[in-house]
Amino acid sequence: MTLRVVVADDQALVRTGFRMIIDARDDLEVVGEASDGREAVRLTRELRPDVVLMDVRMPVLDGIEATREIVARGSEARVLVLTTWDVDAHVVAALRAGASGFLLKDIRPAELVDAIRLTARGDALLAPSVTRRVLDRFLRTAPDLRPPPDLERLSGREREVLTLIGQALSNAEIARRLDLSEATVKNHVTGVLRKLGLRDRVQAVVAAYDHGLVRPRDP
Structure with missing residues (x-):
């Protein structure tokens, strides 16, 4: 193709x-x-x-x-x-x-x-870790013009997964942190993207910052 x-x-x-x-x-x-x-x-x-x-x-x-x-x-x-x-x-x-x-x-x-x-x-x-470094550096100078997606659509577990995505953790790392299988984590990630209308994992990192689930780190 x-x-x-x-x-x-x-x-x-x-x-x-x-x-x-x-x-x-x-x-x-x-x-x-x-x-x-x-x-x-x-x-x-x-x-x-x-x-x-x-x-x-x-x-x-x-x-x-x-x-x-x-x-x-x-x-x-x-x-x-x-x-x-x-x-x-x-x-x-x-x-x-x-x-x-x-x-x-x-x-x-x-x-x-x-x-x-x-x-x-x-x-x-972009790897989530790269995205996080970019956001840490410039988040305060580039205000968003749109409201962030509504987190009420997420389950408690999906919200946890979104937070960990925002911290630049891989599926394997999230699985270990939450004591889940990687397949289960992958399903949760898919659910987060679908429910919030996000295009990819990079957008999930941005959403985690915009909701305050992850805070910019000091330089």
């Missing part, structure tokens, strides 16, 4: 470079290019890609708001945010908007391809 990709960046040379890398793979195809966020939203709706590479800073509509619109419209496309900075407050805003991870624009071609494949499978590109 060929994975369909939309590249959104206001620099034509950047879009061309990513297209050349992606189209060189048999299982990947760039199906559209957008030069601003509004166009990215439109192309995602019309072309239904598997993954959108989204630049943060674009005219008309920036990448964060474009990501928010794509997610709000119920698109199944996964968004990978492109940035020139290692981590900054925009990354937190993008994660809160529903992005599945972020990439540096100077990423190596092989790493870019692997990131697209991983994200398209529904796996979070």
Whole structure:
């Protein structure tokens, strides 16, 4: 199966470079290019890609708001945010908007391809531990514009699992902490994501922070 990709960046040379890398793979195809966020939203709706590479800073509509619109419209496309900075407050805003991870624009071609494949499978590109470090550093400077999902939908056990996900624990570590099997933990994680309408584990970490289940650690 060929994975369909939309590249959104206001620099034509950047879009061309990513297209050349992606189209060189048999299982990947760039199906559209957008030069601003509004166009990215439109192309995602019309072309239904598997993954959108989204630049943060674009005219008309920036990448964060474009990501928010794509997610709000119920698109199944996964968004990978492109940035020139290692981590900054925009990354937190993008994660809160529903992005599945972020990439540096100077990423190596092989790493870019692997990131697209991983994200398209529904796996979070960022390890929860990386997400937690980003949130610890920038949470207070990137306020969320949406209310967090309602935790009343969760059982007591699911709430415990969400808290431990927010602490960057793996399923195996959660299983040991709660004296459960990994299969049971996996079912609880699936239930948390479904009940809260979260796209992946990265979004679960963000939700745990936004609800105060996990507090930012001191630098």
